[in-house]
Amino acid sequence: GQSLEQPSEVTAVEGAIVQINCTYQTSGFYGLSWYQQHDGGAPTFLSYNGLDGLEETGRFSSFLSRSDSYGYLLLQELQMKDSASYFCAVRGYSTLTFGKGTMLLVSP
């Protein structure tokens, strides 16, 4: 089976940096993905890590340590529009197993 743990909620102010952690226990691990979801809308793909290390995409970065079964999403220069739920998801052969999500609340 697969399980993922991430904080349920994180709060931050505009312009700040926030890190959302994810730990996982899984079989058949191909990589860790991150998705953003606004108010129950469609999940939107943000990033993917297949190998250890940091991947950077604009204001967002994602990190993976396979030996620690741990990853994180780093959001910089936070904006109000970043308020959303963020899900880590373990990539299997053709599946995605999502965590329960972290609700990020960005305040002025």
Added chain:
Amino acid sequence: EPEVTQTPSHQVTQMGQEVILRCVPISNHLYFYWYRQILGQKVEFLVSFYNNEISEKSEIFDDQFSVERPDGSNFTLKIRSTKLEDSAMYFCASSEQRGVRVGQYFGPGTRLTVT
């Protein structure tokens, strides 16, 4: 920008009825998926589909569920006899490849309400 579309946006049905949820994946994508999200909970994988057959399915995807690609553009999820606990948002997704670096693109979802 190409996108995944789903119809209807909201479906209300009575327990025991059959429903068909429809999706049009992005046109050059080859891999298709269905997920569901019960209100306030995480997104759950149901099934993946490639080359006109199921690649993988979860334990949620029991005999009440089936998928089909009836033509070159549509991808459908059928629930034969709906139960109250089938009430959820159902998301269709597609990807260009199975390749793990490739993200899955999600449609806006169909909210299914079983009464």
